[in-house]
Amino acid sequence: MHNDIEKVVISEEEIQARVNELGEQLTRDYAGKKPLVICVLKGAFIFMADLVKRIEVPMEMDFMAVSSYGASTESSGVVRILKDLDVSVEGRDVLIVEDIIDTGLTLSYLINILEGRKAATIKVVTLFDKPARRSANMEADYKGFVLPDEFIVGYGLDYAEEYRNLPYIGVLKPHIYSK
Ligand SMILES: O=P(O)(O)OC[C@H]1O[C@H](OP(=O)(O)OP(=O)(O)O)[C@H](O)[C@@H]1O
Ligand code: HPA
Numbered sequence: 090m091h092n093d094i095e096k097v098v099i100s101e102e103e104i105q106a107r108v109n110e111l112g113e114q115l116t117r118d119y120a121g122k123k124p125l126v127i128c129v130l131k132g133a134f135i136f137m138a139d140l141v142k143r144i145e146v147p148m149e150m151d152f153m154a155v156s157s158y159g160a161s162t163e164s165s166g167v168v169r170i171l172k173d174l175d176v177s178v179e180g181r182d183v184l185i186v187e188d189i190i191d192t193g194l195t196l197s198y199l200i201n202i203l204e205g206r207k208a209a210t211i212k213v214v215t216l217f218d219k220p221a222r223r224s225a226n227m228e229a230d231y232k233g234f235v236l237p238d239e240f241i242v243g244y245g246l247d248y249a250e251e252y253r254n255l256p257y258i259g260v261l262k263p264h265i266y267s268k
């Protein structure tokens with residue numbers, strides 16, 4: 090285990106098993122369709138890579154980078170688009186892949202934009218859901234794990250850009266935040 094981690098919240102094996110289940114469910118639900126699967130960078134990149142391998146329908150992928158946390162454990166409340174999509178979403182069945190829904194601000198902002206661009210359908214799959222801190226009215230269509238209000242890192246999720254490469258989800262030792 091990484092020296093900065095106080096405890097592992099979800100193991101690598103548990104994550105992989107749940108990702109496989111979500112993939113099977115999405116394979117059934119998108120049968121006969123060709124979704125545009127959108128990865129919300131940076132946090133969702135590992136989940137995206139593992140999930141799309143388990144969705145057995147033809148699809149296209151695109152990537153959008155947004156950020157609101159910076160080097161903090163609290164949302165700044167301001168969502169910034171750092172990289173926009175390359176393709177049009179008009180008339181497409183869009184599946185947004187997120188790593189975590191916390192306040193919900195990132196997703197409500199994104200969904201607003203994609204609705205304005207006339208996507209045919211917009212669904213959200215998130216691996217982690219932290220309903221305790223929700224300020225925007227936001228519910229994922231598919232979710233992997235519902236978690237208590239603790240700041241987590243690993244499997245794509247960072248604190249100040251570190252720890253994304255951990256294969257499990259963990260909580261940091263308190264002294265890391267006071268550095
Ligand atoms: O529901 P919310 O409170 O908006 O939080 C969720 C968002 O926050 C994180 O992104 P972040 O802004 O840290 O950017 P990153 O993915 O590049 O780390 C995370 O990856 C989600 O996109
Ligand atoms: O718990 C979290 N960890 C990392 N990034 C996040 N962005 C929103 N919530 C979190």
Ligand SMILES: [Mg+2]
Nearest residue numbers: 132158159247
């Ligand atoms: Mg982050």
